[in-house]
Amino acid sequence: xxxxxxxxxxxxxxxxxxxxxxxxxxxxxxxxxxxxxxxxxxxxxxxxxxxxxxxxxxxxxxxxxxxxxxxxxxxxxxxxxxxxxxxxxxxxxxxxxxxxxxxxxxxxxxxxxxxxxxxxxxxxxxxxxxxxxxxxxxxxxxxxxxxxxxxxxxxxxxxxxxxxxxxxxxxxxxxxxxxxxxxxxxxxxxxxxxxxxxxxxxxxxxxxxxxxxxxxxxxxxxxxxxxxxxxxxxxxxxxxxxxxxxxxxxxxxxxxxxxxxxxxxxxxxxxxxxxxxxxxxxxxxxxxxxxxxxxxxxxxxxxxxxxxxxxxxxxxxxxxxxxxxxxxxxxxxxxxxxxxxxxxxxxxxxxxxxxxxxxxxxxxxxxxxxxxxxxxxxxxxxxxxxxxxxxxxxxxxxxxxxxxxxxxxxxxxxxxx
Numbered sequence: 001x002x003x004x005x006x007x008x009x010x011x012x013x014x015x016x017x018x019x020x021x022x023x024x025x026x027x028x029x030x031x032x033x034x035x036x037x038x039x040x041x042x043x044x045x046x047x048x049x050x051x052x053x054x055x056x057x058x059x060x061x062x063x064x065x066x067x068x069x070x071x072x073x074x075x076x077x078x079x080x081x082x083x084x085x086x087x088x089x090x091x092x093x094x095x096x097x098x099x100x101x102x103x104x105x106x107x108x109x110x111x112x113x114x115x116x117x118x119x120x121x122x123x124x125x126x127x128x129x130x131x132x133x134x135x136x137x138x139x140x141x142x143x144x145x146x147x148x149x150x151x152x153x154x155x156x157x158x159x160x161x162x163x164x165x166x167x168x169x170x171x172x173x174x175x176x177x178x179x180x181x182x183x184x185x186x187x188x189x190x191x192x193x194x195x196x197x198x199x200x201x202x203x204x205x206x207x208x209x210x211x212x213x214x215x216x217x218x219x220x221x222x223x224x225x226x227x228x229x230x231x232x233x234x235x236x237x238x239x240x241x242x243x244x245x246x247x248x249x250x251x252x253x254x255x256x257x258x259x260x261x262x263x264x265x266x267x268x269x270x271x272x273x274x275x276x277x278x279x280x281x282x283x284x285x286x287x288x289x290x291x292x293x294x295x296x297x298x299x300x301x302x303x304x305x306x307x308x309x310x311x312x313x314x315x316x317x318x319x320x321x322x323x324x325x326x327x328x329x330x331x332x333x334x335x336x337x338x339x340x341x342x343x344x345x346x347x348x349x350x351x352x353x354x355x356x357x358x359x360x361x362x363x364x365x366x367x368x369x370x371x372x373x374x375x376x377x378x379x380x381x382x383x384x385x386x387x388x389x390x391x392x393x394x395x396x397x398x399x400x401x402x403x404x405x406x407x408x409x410x411x412x413x414x415x416x417x
Contacts, residue, residue, distance in 0.1 A: 063107050071096065071103040088212040102149045106185065109141050113186060117193035118334045134190060142182035143175075150174045235323075239293045254292045261285040265316075272382075275410070276350075277309040278341060283318050283341070290326055298330055303342040311350050312408040314382055320371035323403050329358025329399055355358070355400035360393040372401070 024150065062406065075095040082090040100218050116137055121132035150171040236258055243251035274282075280302065291298050329338035343351045368376070379387045387405050394400040 041200050059111075063110050067103040067107040067110070068100070070106075071100040074103075075099040098153065101152050105145050105149050105152075109145055110189060113137070113141065113189045114193045117190040118197060121194060121197070134187075138183045138186040142179060142186055146175055146178055146182060147171070156329070182301050235327075236289055239289075243293075250292055254289055257285065257289045257292065261289060271315050273312045273408075274315050275309065276304075276311045279315070279318055280304065280309075280341075282316070283322060286319050286322065287339075294326075294330065297336050298326070299336065299338045301338060301340045302339065305344045308343050308345050308350060308407070310410050311345070312348070312410070313352075313405065314378055317375070317378075317403075318352070318354065320375055324369065324371040324401070325354055325356040325358075325399065329356035329360075333358045345407050348407050350403075350405045352403040352405070353400060355394055355398055357398040360397060360399045366391065379403075 024263055075092065077096070078099060079090060079092050079095040082095070087367055116134065120133050122130045122134070140285070151167075153174075236254070240251050240254050240258070243254065261282075264285055287298075291300075317342065321342065325339050330339060338357050340353075340355045342351075342355075344351045372389070376389050379389060385404060387403065390400070391399070391401040
């Protein structure tokens with residue numbers, strides 16, 4: 001937007017041998033404002049603790065700063081172009097005195113323009129009424145700004161003719177030179193407000209979509225967990241039913257162990273992750289039930305590095321893998337079997353492995369059942385591509401499942417408020 005255009009008289013500098021415009025118009029005279037003495041004991045404005053006042057002062061500061069930059073920019077334009085147009089020099093101070101008041105008046109009307117822009121947006125469904133309102137407002141506010149700027153600059157002018165005659169003639173010229181630019185300035189501010197509102201709505205929609213995606217992922221993870229828990233419960237209840245007649249004491253022990261297992265399950269309900277220590281405690285409760293079922297045919301071994309016990313892992317991560325190892329490995333072999341769970345770390349990654357010494361998988365591709373499929377889906381939701389899930393027959397016999405996850409320590413995990 002150009003600075004205020006005007007013609008000037010007086011003697012601002014040495015005349016050059018070029019043609020000059022009419023020697024009449026606004027010639028500002030610098031008058032330094034006299035600061036008003038502060039009243040003794042006057043209370044200071046308290047805005048530090050008021051967020052509303054902070055926001056108001058922030059917006060006001062940005063508004064004034066933006067128009068100050070515009071004033072300096074167009075003052076420099078006037079400083080360089082005036083000698084070419086008039087053949088006389090102009091000081092940069094005089095150029096500032098002309099431009100800064102002009103743009104500070106824009107700073108005064110900017111809040112009203114932004115308010116109108118937000119209150120009457122021109123939309124596809126309804127555009128006629130807002131368009132008429134903005135056409136009228138752009139005309140009136142542009143004229144008001146020019147009238148006030150013209151009056152202010154006339155007060156600073158060194159007029160030699162009748163003040164009334166000089167004022168109205170100069171004001172008419174001022175309007176002809178600046179009115180159209182002022183209308184464009186109004187519409188530029190309206191466009192700025194609409195652009196800011198459109199961006200804010202876009203960010204709100206983006207945030208809402210992100211929250212919805214998170215909620216859907218959590219719901220899907222919850223559904224996967226609910227699919228795993230009944231699968232285990234059905235197997236355990238069937239085992240208890242088989243022992244009720246032949247080994248009632250063992251059946252009673254399994255019921256107690258199942259009760260403790262369910263207590264831990266309820267305790268961890270709603271927790272997306274737990275420490276590896278808690279996960280292993282949960283796993284031991286599950287294995288206690290399975291050892292009662294298989295008696296001497298099942299032995300377990302834990303190889304856990306102590307420094308990873310506090311690492312965070314998805315809740316109920318290992319149990320379906322161990323259940324698979326027992327169901328498809330230990331249970332299929334009439335001999336005694338061993339199940340091994342190991343945990344270590346390497347280069348910021350947590351390494352987990354579940355291995356059995358059963359007959360292993362038959363030749364050909366391994367079909368993923370509920371346990372492996374749900375584990376993979378949970379890890380994909382939680383870690384994206386930052387995980388690996390590998391399985392297959394182990395060297396020397398048996399079947400193994402290996403996981404690598406980001407190593408999340410309690411220090412790096414998000415803290416509760």
